[in-house]
Amino acid sequence: MNNILVINPGSTSTKIAWYCGKEKKWGENIEHDPAQIKTYAVIYDQLEMRTQLVLKTIADKGETVDSLSAVVSRGGLLGRVSAGAYEVNDAMVEVLRDRPVNHHASNLGAAIALHIARQAGVKAYIYDPVTVDEMIDLVRVTGLKEVQRFGQGHNLNMRAAALRLCKEENMDYGKSNIIVAHLGGGITLSLHSQGRIIDMISDDEGAFSPERAGALPIYRMLSALEKKHLDYAGTMKLLQRGGGLTSWFGTSDTRTVEKMALEEGNAQAKLVYDAMALSVARSIAKLAVVVDGSVDRIVLTGGIAYSKYFCGEITRRVSFIASVTVYAGENEMEALALGTLRVLTGEETAHIFEEK
Numbered sequence: 001m002n003n004i005l006v007i008n009p010g011s012t013s014t015k016i017a018w019y020c021g022k023e024k025k026w027g028e029n030i031e032h033d034p035a036q037i038k039t040y041a042v043i044y045d046q047l048e049m050r051t052q053l054v055l056k057t058i059a060d061k062g063e064t065v066d067s068l069s070a071v072v073s074r075g076g077l078l079g080r081v082s083a084g085a086y087e088v089n090d091a092m093v094e095v096l097r098d099r100p101v102n103h104h105a106s107n108l109g110a111a112i113a114l115h116i117a118r119q120a121g122v123k124a125y126i127y128d129p130v131t132v133d134e135m136i137d138l139v140r141v142t143g144l145k146e147v148q149r150f151g152q153g154h155n156l157n158m159r160a161a162a163l164r165l166c167k168e169e170n171m172d173y174g175k176s177n178i179i180v181a182h183l184g185g186g187i188t189l190s191l192h193s194q195g196r197i198i199d200m201i202s203d204d205e206g207a208f209s210p211e212r213a214g215a216l217p218i219y220r221m222l223s224a225l226e227k228k229h230l231d232y233a234g235t236m237k238l239l240q241r242g243g244g245l246t247s248w249f250g251t252s253d254t255r256t257v258e259k260m261a262l263e264e265g266n267a268q269a270k271l272v273y274d275a276m277a278l279s280v281a282r283s284i285a286k287l288a289v290v291v292d293g294s295v296d297r298i299v300l301t302g303g304i305a306y307s308k309y310f311c312g313e314i315t316r317r318v319s320f321i322a323s324v325t326v327y328a329g330e331n332e333m334e335a336l337a338l339g340t341l342r343v344l345t346g347e348e349t350a351h352i353f354e355e356k
Contacts, residue, residue: 002069002344006336007054007112009074009105012037014050014112018063019337027333028057043105044097051112065120072340073109074156074332075129077101078353083132083159083197085343085350088114088124092353099355101131125350127339128156134196139290151200153188154302160335161301161327162192169297176296179287179322181280181314183304184330185211185252186240189280191287199290204239206286207279210252210304213243214279248272254304262309277313284318295322302330 001020008015012034017027030053032046040046058065075086076096086092088110096107110126117124133151140149158180166173174195181189186203201207208214225235246252249260249269260269288295298318300311305328315324342348 002341003067004337004340004344005058005065005068005071005113005116006333006340007071007073007109008332008336009050009108009112011105014054015333016054016057017333017337018058018061019341021341022338024334024337026061028061030054030057043103043107044111046105047108047111050108051115054112054116065116068117068120068122069344070122070125070340071113071117071120072125072127072336073113074106074336075126075131076107076110077104078129078131080133080150080356081129081131081353082134082351083128083155084348085125085127085339086353087350088117088126089353090114091355092126095355106130123350125340125343127336128159130155132159132197133200134198135200136198139199149205151197152202153190153200154182154184154186154330155190155197156332156335157301157330158182158188158190158299159192159197160331160338161299162190164327165297165299165325171296177291177294178297178299179284179295180299180301181207181284182330183209183280183300183302183310185209185303187212187214187280187283187302187304189283189287191290193291199287201283201287206283208244208276210245210254211241211243213239213247244276245272254307254310258307258309273310274313277310278317281314281317284314285321288321293321298322298324299327300324301327303328305329 004019006017006019012032014030018025077100078095079101093111093114096110100107113124130152132155135151142149161180162178163173178192187207187209188203189201189206190197191199203212205215245257249257257269257273260266261273284298300314304310305326311326343350
């Protein structure tokens with residue numbers, strides 16, 4: 001039996017899970033005191049603390065690292081990489097420590113995994129990080145020479161959903177065109193074509209969401225930002241955390257807004273909520289034209305996909321493109337485990353990381 005330790009570091013917690021093959025034996029959410037987190041000057045200073053807590057939790061669960069077949073972590077912000085698994089090596093850890101695309105707790109995951117894997121005498125992996133970028137050159141071009149589109153989104157959950165669809169429907173991932181929309185605090189979409197993610201719509205260029213402003217009329221946005229006297233940091237905070245439903249209603253809870261719209265008769269809430277669904281549908285249609293409308297299936301996933309109403313509104317508008325499948329929830333831990341299992345069983349071959 002392949003025993004796999006899964007690690008997913010967040011800003012104030014570290015999620016871990018122990019899988020025996022495809023089955024989850026146990027999971028634990030290790031919470032970190034926000035006051036303690038603030039005492040660390042930089043994120044990487046937390047490495048020893050988080051590693052020891054993971055090892056302690058493993059021991060408390062009655063497990064030993066000697067029984068592990070592999071360790072896998074959520075990937076950090078590495079820069080442009082391919083989809084699938086990467087072996088964690090010292091070069092990867094160095095980049096995530098010293099030269100990441102951005103600073104985030106997920107950058108710690110590879111180093112934690114490598115430490116435990118070396119102690120266990122096995123390999124450590126990351127799988128489908130947010131910086132997977134396999135976009136074709138044609139879709140990178142914009143109207144400003146200095147600005148090029150790049151791939152960044154909820155790749156782990158989206159690709160897992162596409163692979164799950166292919167397995168359940170007996171479809172060949174390497175010969176299919178599948179559009180996946182991740183519906184969460186941020187909304188991103190990806191176009192999977194012939195085994196590659198050839199185009200994506202990130203959370204700043206497509207649908208607005210519970211927290212993100214999404215694509216905006218640029219001229220009007222610049223005028224509004226000038227009036228607010230916001231610098232870059234203030235602008236990013238507004239667009240990433242204060243946009244979407246938060247901007248309109250002061251909450252990012254879609255259940256609250258849906259209740260306002262459907263049960264309380266709030267006309268503005270219904271207008272905005274329906275507009276958010278429409279913005280997802282428009283993004284799906286935008287991706288469909290990249291493959292000349294030849295789409296085999298559309299998949300909706302993420303936390304908001306639990307809403308039958310919201311998914312229904314999207315489905316009503318895009319079903320002329322392809323039929324829609326819904327896989328509600330964010331199954332990151334399972335996706336990491338199953339991806340690693342495919343490597344262990346020889347179904348996939350892990351990439352070797354080299355800094356580009």
